[in-house]
Amino acid sequence: MTPPALSLSPAPSSSADVLVLAARSGADGVTVLSGSAPDGLGDELAAVGFGGGKDELVRLPGAAGGPGLAVVGLPEPVDEDALRYAAGTAIRQLAGTASVALDLPAEDDARLGAVLEGAALGAYAFTDYRSASRAGVKTPVATIEVVGASDAGDTLVARALAVSGAAALVKDLVNTPPIDLYPASFASRVEEAVEGLPVTVEVWDERRLESEGFGGILGVGQGSVRPPRLVKVDYAPAGAAKHLALVGKGITFDSGGLSLKPASGMVGMKYDMTGAATVLAVALAAARLALPVRVTAWLCLAENMPSGSAIRPNDVLRMRGGRTVEVLNTDAEGRLVLADGLVAAGEEHPDAIVDVATLTGAAMVALGTRYAAVMGSDDLVGDVLAAAKASGELLWPMPLASELRATINSDVADIANANPGVTAGGMLLAGVFLQEFIGRTGDEDDAPRIPWAHLDIAGPAKGPSAPYGFTGKGPSAVSVRALIRLAEDFSQR
Numbered sequence: 001m002t003p004p005a006l007s008l009s010p011a012p013s014s015s016a017d018v019l020v021l022a023a024r025s026g027a028d029g030v031t032v033l034s035g036s037a038p039d040g041l042g043d044e045l046a047a048v049g050f051g052g053g054k055d056e057l058v059r060l061p062g063a064a065g066g067p068g069l070a071v072v073g074l075p076e077p078v079d080e081d082a083l084r085y086a087a088g089t090a091i092r093q094l095a096g097t098a099s100v101a102l103d104l105p106a107e108d109d110a111r112l113g114a115v116l117e118g119a120a121l122g123a124y125a126f127t128d129y130r131s132a133s134r135a136g137v138k139t140p141v142a143t144i145e146v147v148g149a150s151d152a153g154d155t156l157v158a159r160a161l162a163v164s165g166a167a168a169l170v171k172d173l174v175n176t177p178p179i180d181l182y183p184a185s186f187a188s189r190v191e192e193a194v195e196g197l198p199v200t201v202e203v204w205d206e207r208r209l210e211s212e213g214f215g216g217i218l219g220v221g222q223g224s225v226r227p228p229r230l231v232k233v234d235y236a237p238a239g240a241a242k243h244l245a246l247v248g249k250g251i252t253f254d255s256g257g258l259s260l261k262p263a264s265g266m267v268g269m270k271y272d273m274t275g276a277a278t279v280l281a282v283a284l285a286a287a288r289l290a291l292p293v294r295v296t297a298w299l300c301l302a303e304n305m306p307s308g309s310a311i312r313p314n315d316v317l318r319m320r321g322g323r324t325v326e327v328l329n330t331d332a333e334g335r336l337v338l339a340d341g342l343v344a345a346g347e348e349h350p351d352a353i354v355d356v357a358t359l360t361g362a363a364m365v366a367l368g369t370r371y372a373a374v375m376g377s378d379d380l381v382g383d384v385l386a387a388a389k390a391s392g393e394l395l396w397p398m399p400l401a402s403e404l405r406a407t408i409n410s411d412v413a414d415i416a417n418a419n420p421g422v423t424a425g426g427m428l429l430a431g432v433f434l435q436e437f438i439g440r441t442g443d444e445d446d447a448p449r450i451p452w453a454h455l456d457i458a459g460p461a462k463g464p465s466a467p468y469g470f471t472g473k474g475p476s477a478v479s480v481r482a483l484i485r486l487a488e489d490f491s492q493r
Contacts, residue, residue, distance in 0.1 A: 001168040003161055004123040005143045006116060008153040009101070012036050012067070013145055016101035018059075019067040020090045022074040025052035033074055034103040036147065038063065045071060054085065055468055057093045067101065070094060074104070081392040083111050084118035087146075088470020091122030096138035103147040112148045113156045114392075117481075119144045120164030121470035126175040162288045163484055166281035167477035169193060173277040174461075174475035178253035178270045183221065183229040183301035186252060186273065190231050190280060190299065197287045198237065204230035214344075216325070216336035219317040221302035223257055223310025228302035230341070233280055235287040236294045242490045243294040245350035246283065246483065247341040249334045249357035250276025250301035257304045257330030258312055271475065272334070274461045275356040276301060282483040289484075293491035298345050300337035304330070316413045320344055323436065326410040329418035334359045335430050336417060339437040342452075346439025351490070352380050352451045353438065356479060357458075362426030364459040366398070372460055372478055373398045375431045376453035384453050387485035395455070395482060400435060401428045408433060427456055455479055 012019050021034035023045055030042040030050055041060075050058050056073035072090040074082060087102055094100055102119055106112045123140040130137060150156060173181065173189065181189070187203045194201055206227040209218050214230060221228030251272035255261060261269070276299040283297035311317070315327050317336065320343040325336065334357050345353050363373050374384050375398045388395040404425055410416040415436055419429065431454050440447035463476035 001124055001126065001172055003165055003168070004120055004141060006120055006157050006161055007145050008112070008116070008148055008150065008157060009145045010147070010149045012101040012103055012147050014066055016067045016099045016145060017097050018070050018094055018100050019062065020070045020072055020094070020100060020102045020104070022086060022104045023050065023052055023071050024074050024076065025050060033078070033105045036103045041071070055089050057090055078105055080110055080114040084114040084392055085469040087115045087118035088122035089468070091119045091141050091144060092467060092470055092472060095125065095140050097141055099143035099145070100141050101145040101147060106148050109150050109152055109156060112146065112150055113159060115146050115148070116156055116160035117163055118470050119146060120160045121167055124168055124171060124472060126171060126474065129177065159289060162285045163481055165288070166285040166484060167480050169281045169284070170274065170277040170477040170480055171475045174271055174274050176270070178303070181270070181273070182226040182252045182303055183250070184226065186250065186276070186299070186301050187229045187231050190233060193280065193284060194233065197284060199233055199235045199283065199287050202232040202234070212320070213318065213322070214320050214340045215317040216319045216340040217300055217302055219311045219315070219327070220251070220304055220333040220336050223307045224303040224305040226303050230344070231299040231301060233283045233297040233299070235283050235296070237290070237292055240292055240294040242493055243296065243348070243350040244487055244490050245296045245298065245345040245348065245353045246279035247298045247338060247345050247353060247355040248276035248279035248300065249273070249338050249359065250299045251334060251337065252301060252303050254304045254331070254333065255306055257310050257333060258306050259329050259331040260306055261331060268462055271462050272358050273301070274358050274457060274475065278356045278477070278480055278483070281480055282487060285484050286487045291487055291491040293487055295487055296345065296348065296350065298341040300341040302333070302337055304333045319437070321437070323415070324413040326413040326416045328416050328420050332418040335433050338434060342434060342437040343439065346450055349439070349441055350450065352453070354380070354384065354453045354455065354483065354486070355434065356455045356483070358461045359456045360427045360430050360458055362423070363456040366427055367396055367459050369459045369462070369464070370394050371396045373427060373456040374453055375400050375428070377449070377451040380451040380453045383489065384455070384482065384486060387489055388482040391481040391485045393479060393482040394460070395479070398428060398431070400431050401425060402432070404429050404432045430456070
């Protein structure tokens with residue numbers, strides 16, 4: 001996806017095709033919130049029944065020779081979240097327009113940054129696989145001018161483009177059909193994506209995975225003719241005092257394996273690599289922003305397919321580090337590849353580990369399709385939630401229920417990957433399983449565990465059935481903005 005040309009300007013340009021203003025409606029009528037609004041606009045909006053709600057956009061004729069007008073609803077409170085949302089919904093709904101100027105009430109850098117970010121996020125479309133129907137898809141706004149002035153203008157624009165570019169990368173990868181995006185081709189896409197950035201890429205093929213004991217990734221991938229991969233993306237700037245490790249589930253297609261999903265359950269399973277795409281995008285955004293923090297992304301890539309070579313229920317896998325897992329459900333495969341990635345990440349003793357995965361349907365049952373779950377070490381969970389709040393993302397804390405550990409004891413191995421037939425607490429059980437693979441801060445047996453947080457994004461990752469704000473139909477890139485903010489927070493410690 002080509003990013004929009006994004007800029008700040010002290011006044012709206014007369015060359016824009018559309019000028020976007022903001023207004024709200026209340027007991028006293030319509031209140032126009034933009035400084036460049038023409039006289040009488042409030043009365044004109046009232047006459048057409050403008051309600052000022054979220055996602056409301058009204059098109060009006062502009063002055064002769066000037067840009068057309070569009071007015072977006074901006075309900076109270078007018079904070080960063082509301083401004084990000086309003087800018088994004090305006091740009092999304094104005095697709096097909098070449099250039100847009102946004103005059104929203106953003107009086108400080110934080111609010112200007114939110115407008116820039118929302119506008120850039122709203123300028124997305126995926127048309128790579130359209131042919132006859134391509135003409136019917138409106139082209140995203142190519143040039144966006146945000147009205148405002150700041151001494152940090154260049155920095156604000158650069159950050160908005162880095163964040164929106166990270167979200168677009170996730171959406172592009174998730175939108176790609178699994179016939180074209182599989183472990184080896186995903187690894188190739190990583191190498192293309194890092195070109196020109198100060199990061200290193202290391203790829204484990206199936207032979208190296210076997211020789212180095214990555215039994216979880218190998219086991220999940222052995223049913224496919226397209227073998228698995230582990231990809232490490234390392235941004236390590238000189239002098240970085242902190243190290244944040246990110247581990248992403250990258251199941252490029254999930255049939256369920258021999259524990260086969262029903263046909264309808266397989267639709268959308270190309271989304272099961274969203275976690276890997278997310279951690280990649282966050283690491284690259286950190287590099288683009290030159291954050292003074294080391295960010296390492298581990299992409300655990302496999303295709304979960306049924307075949308004569310696929311793992312079976314009751315097979316035992318030996319994970320990285322030696323722990324053994326009895327597989328009781330081959331459709332609980334995400335935790336198997338993540339276990340290998342968590343162990344590998346922990347071997348470098350980072351300051352924190354965050355894993356991201358479309359892990360359980362239970363997360364959607366518990367939290368719906370807008371909220372993602374986070375669980376793990378209390379302090380790090382708090383940091384993640386604070387980053388989510390600051391970036392306008394919807395994450396919700398969930399407990400790690402220690403009493404569930406006994407339910408995944410195995411008769412023959414160190415642990416089982418599931419408790420078949422028991423649906424209660426399925427999201428929490430997955431977190432309890434993953435906790436077993438978190439390493440220690442040092443090589444000593446009694447060293448504290450590395451702070452860890454687990455994000456289950458299964459609910460919101462697929463995105464909405466109907467667009468809203470800056471989020472269109474399809475993948476949502478959930479948690480990208482929160483994790484970029486978390487990396488920024490780490491860089492300031």
